[in-house]
Amino acid sequence: MDKKTQKKPPKSKKIRICAFELGKTDKNVIGGGDLILPQMSKHFPSNLELLVIIPHLAIKNWEKFKNKKLLILPKMYLESKSHPVFIFFLYLLRSLQASKIAKETRTDFFYSSTNIFPDVLAAYLAKKTTPTIPWVARIHHVIPSPFKRKGNFLNNLFSFALDKLALTLIKSRADLTFVLNNNLNEILNRKGFKNLKTLGVGVSVPKKSTKTKKEYDAVSIGRIHPTKGIFDLPLIWKIVIQKQPHARLIIVGEGRLKDKLKKSISDLNLEKNIILAGYLSESRKINILKKSKVFLFTDHEAGWGLGISEAMAHQTPVIAYKHAFINEIYPKGLFSVPLKDKRKMAEKILLLIRNENERKKVALQAFQMANTLSWEKVTEEFLADLKLIQ
Known part of the structure; x- marks a missing residue:
């Protein structure tokens, strides 16, 4: 066959994910949940477009990761406040801003990368407006009763209430929910959650090992x-x-x-x-x-x-x-x-x-x-599960 008449292989279909990471209240505090999506993004294929909506306090989480587009919300006065009431309104404003952006964005999936309230609320509002777009949620753990938790009772009550609300929203509208371990999967299954999938995380293992003096x-x-x-x-x-x-x-x-x-x-x-x-x-x-x-x-x-x-x-x-x-x-x-x-x-x-x-x-x-924990495998499984609900 003549080279000019040879058919080019079909291009891979583009995948677009709009992700919400809105819970950051301190730029110097990075939790484990903040690291999962950035690490997975390193292994996303070239046909995947990742848009992440974040507050400016979360820029540090993403500064070393290239395979993404960041949309940074404007700074807010409430970010300097630590009282639960102020944090609630901060979360509410971020969620409203992010969901509005998401509704105007061309995407194939909404992804709430944690079960922190603003991530979930933004995805819920976006899903409610555009119900044909699948919402993929992630739950890391369930916050226990404030009576069983150490620390300030009012803060713990606030966290517990928001977590309860976030879980209710996920249960009502999420098309697929990833959880970190099988025990959590069983707990949520007993609570009536559907479409649960256990998906852990990986770790970056150094290629070379060097002896270091213990200090x-x-x-x-x-x-x-x-x-x-x-x-x-x-x-x-x-x-x-x-x-x-x-x-x-x-x-x-x-x-x-x-x-x-x-x-x-x-x-x-x-x-x-x-x-x-x-x-x-x-x-x-x-x-x-x-x-x-x-x-x-x-x-x-x-x-x-x-x-x-x-x-x-x-x-x-x-x-x-x-x-x-x-x-x-x-x-x-x-x-x-x-x-x-x-x-x-x-x-x-x-x-x-x-x-x-x-x-x-x-x-x-x-x-x-x-060496048994691979970000590549986690990412492959994540993307394979997304295809099942598209």
Whole structure:
């Protein structure tokens, strides 16, 4: 056949996703849920157009990721306020602005990338106006009753109420809902949710492994918030230094309760043993992980524990509070202790920081575990499921 008459292969059909990431209230606080879509976007095919609607506070989440178009909402006075009433109205305004933009955007899917209220409300409003466009939702975990949660009761009541409302909206109109683990899938299924699909997350495993001198006995990375178990850490470390007086813990992360954490450290005379590093860039955070003997996961609530995956990828053994998802996702490469059991946590820390052979054994298992978690596979599965509802 003549080259001129040969048929060109058909072009892949263009896929357009309009995503909502509207829950950011502090530019220096990055949660695990903030990282999922940016990481997946690195593996999206060339025929996929991703539009992400974000507040200006979330720009830092996306600055290193190229395969997307950002639409940044204008700055708002309410962003400087932390009272729940102001945050509610901030969320409401963002949702209204984002849903209006989405309705005027040519797209194949609406995607609420978390179950934080403004992400869900914006997608719900857009779906209500254009019901033929599928809405894909994501649920990371369900917020427990304020009576079962540490921290300010009013703030917890506010979070609980908004989470309840967000889940109700997802249940009523979402065409497909991704959840992070099978336990959460079962819980939501019992509540009457339909079209649920368990889809976890991946981790970026470095191609080369280099030995790094250990400068810290342990590291904790995460938002300074009661639900992260952050205020357990000084109490745990007080037990550790009774047996290991010079042991050092470094805490990486920011939050509005940083002064309260400083006071807790000071009250226990731990200023020489606990370092508050604050917000660190991704490269500096990874460097700290490599320099630490163990990674501590003290979250009281979680759906996956992305910090666990990252620690494992850098061959840092993990000691974690026990959650329903731990055995499902991380069958090896970590030690788990009963939730909120500070003494058991301290005992495991002492075991690993004192025993290099045991630490190396767990580190190897952790690295092997990390290699089973692939962003490429997660993204492929995500896109395959989207095709089923298109």
